Amino acid sequence: MVGDDNTWFGLQVHDFPGPDDKGRTPLPDADAVAWRVSSDTYDAEESWPEAFARFAAAVDLGKVRALVVGAWEDAYEQGPEEIIRTILDSRARLTSLRALFLGDMESEECEISWITQGDVTPLLDGFPELEAFGVRGGTRLAFPAVTHRRLRTLAVESGGMPAQAVRGIATSDLPALEVLDLWLGTDQYGGDCAIEDVAPILEGSRLPGLRHLGLRNSDIEDAIATAVASAPVVARLDVLDLSMGVLTDEGATALLGGQPLTHLKKLDLHHNYISEPMQRRLRDTLEPAGVVLDLDRGHAEEDEWDGRTWRFVAVGE
Structure with a gap:
């Protein structure tokens, strides 16, 4: 990272x-x-x-x-x-x-x-x-489950992270880990994970020291946000990062309707597809509690083509 x-x-x-x-x-x-x-x-x-x-x-x-x-x-x-x-x-x-x-x-x-x-x-x-380990690139990436007692930061940056690598990280024994940052990517570049693959991370018992969780740059960001809304790990986080992906009003509504997020120091949702009214709801709910909220849409622009609306992660190719 x-x-x-x-x-x-x-x-x-x-x-x-x-x-x-x-x-x-x-x-x-x-x-x-x-x-x-x-x-x-x-x-x-x-x-x-x-x-x-x-x-x-x-x-x-x-x-x-x-x-x-x-x-x-x-x-x-x-x-x-x-x-x-x-x-x-x-x-x-x-x-x-x-x-x-x-x-x-x-x-x-x-x-x-x-x-x-x-x-x-x-x-x-x-x-x-x-204490810190980072990887960039997802093609042919393999990460079988490991045990490591000292690692505090783990980051994988990809335009498409293979599901088997996500599952390996999710089932690793990393008791000292404080920062986990995964760019899950898009299926166009090999990012084939499903919400079930990150479930052990969200359950939280394998990562007792986790304080910063990033599950981002994903085209299933709405599903991730919906799962995060009731995930046990969230209660002890300082930073939650669901940025860079295809996050819409659906995911934002799930976040607001789930467990309180007012304990967070920062909620990073930059590069999103959230409407202005929903952004105002997020600000009105979280910013008075002191949460630093990043809602910068950046270059997250929709394309209309062949009768469909296309949305894209921040980092693909």
Whole structure:
């Protein structure tokens, strides 16, 4: 979950220089930044493992706290298995690593739904002290259920998250998890989960420490909102994020008709298809209680075509 401010794990992301730099650029202290190590998606001069080898020779791996895996060669058709092996092979040296993000690519490098992933859970198994883990890309993403005692933040950003990966996360044992942020996506890009797949998350007993829940960027956002309206997990949340998806008056009505949400610090519904009268009802109900409410519609515009109304998630391709 590399933020819009280009930070990860509270640290500024710093790009490790490419092979042409030849050590000319001064480097920050190993523990002062989140290191982004990349190859090139197209016509790469070096492979990602080769870039990491240069990184390991230039930086004290024992002090690295946060690592961001950027682009790798042919990411639109090649998964990160070799990258995962490279990182795991260095775990004896990465003794301070607490945050890891896999697949931090901009659209110019590889569109989010073109990024090829794989089974990412060996990284969690290999780093039991990890506190934050993020993944971008849903194609071929696998996430069998895991147990991890220290993880506090888990984020998966996708234009379409496979149902089996959603189910794996939902049934994982993550007792320390405080932030869970899932971009479920659209079925046009492989996001085939149903509300039943997130039910264990909403039931809440597997995630006793959860305070921030994002189930967003989904074309089943109304169904999610309806389920959230009576979900046990909501009572202990500080932040509920149902943004970036196809949320209409149907889902908003369910939220208002369900359990109270006035305990929340923030309810994020930006990029929505909620009418102005319903937005006013949400504001009148929640803002007097001090809830920060984000209802910015952004670029959520309806299209009329072939006699149908089409609505879209914020991030698809």
